Amino acid sequence: MIDFTPTEEQQLLIDTVRQFVRTEIVPLEDELDPDAESLPPPERRRLAERVEQMGLRAWDAPAEVGGPGLDVVTMALLAMEMSQHRAGLYAPCYGVFGGAGLAHLYEGTEYQKQRYLYPTLRGERSGFFALSEPSGGSDPARAIRTTAVRDGDDWILNGHKLWISNADRADYGIVVARTAPGRKGITSFIVDADSPGFTVDRIVHTLRSAHPATELSFDDVRVPDRNRLGAEGEGFTLAAARLVRQRIPYAAGCVGVAVAAHRMAVDYAKIRETFGKKLAEQQGIQWMLVDNEIDIRTARLLVLQAAHRADRGEDVRTDAAVAKLVATEAASRVVDRSMQIHGGLGVAKELPLERWYREMRIRRIGEGPSEVQRLIIARDVLGGAA
Numbered sequence: 001m002i003d004f005t006p007t008e009e010q011q012l013l014i015d016t017v018r019q020f021v022r023t024e025i026v027p028l029e030d031e032l033d034p035d036a037e038s039l040p041p042p043e044r045r046r047l048a049e050r051v052e053q054m055g056l057r058a059w060d061a062p063a064e065v066g067g068p069g070l071d072v073v074t075m076a077l078l079a080m081e082m083s084q085h086r087a088g089l090y091a092p093c094y095g096v097f098g099g100a101g102l103a104h105l106y107e108g109t110e111y112q113k114q115r116y117l118y119p120t121l122r123g124e125r126s127g128f129f130a131l132s133e134p135s136g137g138s139d140p141a142r143a144i145r146t147t148a149v150r151d152g153d154d155w156i157l158n159g160h161k162l163w164i165s166n167a168d169r170a171d172y173g174i175v176v177a178r179t180a181p182g183r184k185g186i187t188s189f190i191v192d193a194d195s196p197g198f199t200v201d202r203i204v205h206t207l208r209s210a211h212p213a214t215e216l217s218f219d220d221v222r223v224p225d226r227n228r229l230g231a232e233g234e235g236f237t238l239a240a241a242r243l244v245r246q247r248i249p250y251a252a253g254c255v256g257v258a259v260a261a262h263r264m265a266v267d268y269a270k271i272r273e274t275f276g277k278k279l280a281e282q283q284g285i286q287w288m289l290v291d292n293e294i295d296i297r298t299a300r301l302l303v304l305q306a307a308h309r310a311d312r313g314e315d316v317r318t319d320a321a322v323a324k325l326v327a328t329e330a331a332s333r334v335v336d337r338s339m340q341i342h343g344g345l346g347v348a349k350e351l352p353l354e355r356w357y358r359e360m361r362i363r364r365i366g367e368g369p370s371e372v373q374r375l376i377i378a379r380d381v382l383g384g385a386a
């Protein structure tokens with residue numbers, strides 16, 4: 001029997017982050033454009049200093065690279081708090097908590113950590129992660145056409161990547177390329193954004209307010225072998241491990257937004273009157289709120305269970321897939337119902353619901369679409385027969 005009641009220490013951290021979001025971030029958003037993806041620099045500096053004092057700078061990094069070294073359950077609980085504001089899904093707390101995001105780099109050499117990881121954790125540099133290509137993102141092991149060919153101490157990269165977040169403003173990126181045929185022929189490289197032959201070809205605006213996606217081109221881009229991340233042929237294993245790890249906080253962020261949307265719906269149902277009584281007294285609305293509650297409880301438990309197993313060092317491929325699938329789909333339903341309960345106000349830009357509604361739609365596609373999560377779960381359920 002697993003008890004997910006937060007420990008005293010976890011509750012203290014939850015309360016600290018919750019207070020920060022409610023007193024610092026939410027009031028600031030009243031002044032910002034509803035589609036804002038960053039804070040004005042003076043506010044950003046002020047809040048980053050506050051986070052530093054709270055001891056939560058680079059909050060998702062392990063202790064050995066200078067982070068607070070939180071366990072996965074605690075990180076999931078905090079991710080559920082950090083997303084509870086308008087920009088919270090794709091820009092939780094507008095990045096003032098820092099953090100690597102690119103967990104790949106923890107596996108890097110000391111040179112790679114010094115040059116890329118530590119400056120990223122300090123908020124001085126930022127990176128992108130380029131796996132998906134025009135040929136497809138669901139099955140990257142087969143779809144990758146970008147090649148890396150050895151040339152002395154360097155590698156020469158050629159090809160295209162599509163849907164890559166943050167590449168238009170990043171200093172470097174992790175690029176997954178083919179070095180030989182087959183699943184074992186994929187290798188990861190760290191590519192500096194100012195490398196000759198590397199271009200951000202196109203910015204693709206999507207439903208998301210923050211961080212447009214991009215299309216990238218590699219035209220004889222020369223990358224030194226010391227920028228190879230992991231062993232040759234290990235690129236897919238590294239990418240898959242990163243995606244599995246990433247799915248738990250990704251799912252937790254969705255739960256946080258669902259909690260915030262549901263809270264708004266409950267509050268509104270208690271004050272809005274139609275047909276002579278409060279919405280909260282109409283059974284049709286009560287059932288919508290009950291369905292929200294059930295969706296949130298289910299998603300939260302599955303996210304925490306996956307996190308708990310990750311903390312025990314278990315293989316969480318299936319758990320993370322279940323958590324990602326359920327949390328993204330359940331949170332989409334919660335935001336949709338909460339919007340419906342608000343009527344016309346629900347789709348107005350004055351409230352965060354419309355941004356959550358748009359951005360939540362991407363969550364069922366990004367970091368492995370729902371269908372890919374189902375394939376992962378099917379392999380577990382059916383074994384070789386799948």
Ligand SMILES: Cc1cc2nc3c(=O)[nH]c(=O)nc-3n(C[C@H](O)[C@H](O)[C@H](O)COP(=O)(O)OP(=O)(O)OC[C@H]3O[C@@H](n4cnc5c(N)ncnc54)[C@H](O)[C@@H]3O)c2cc1C
Binds near residue numbers: 136
């Ligand atoms: C806003 C945004 C940001 C992104 N950021 C990044 C990023 O930073 N880095 C990066 O590498 N990628 C990124 N992606 C790419 C994302 O991971 C891919 O879009 C995703 O993996 C799906 O790939 P695809 O779009 O090529 O769809 P396809 O692989 O062409 O699949 C099309 C559809 O078919 C479904 N499908 C595929 N196979 C099956 C099957 N066997 N059975 C049933 N259904 C199936 C898929 O689920 C999908 O819905 C981003 C995408 C978006 C929209």
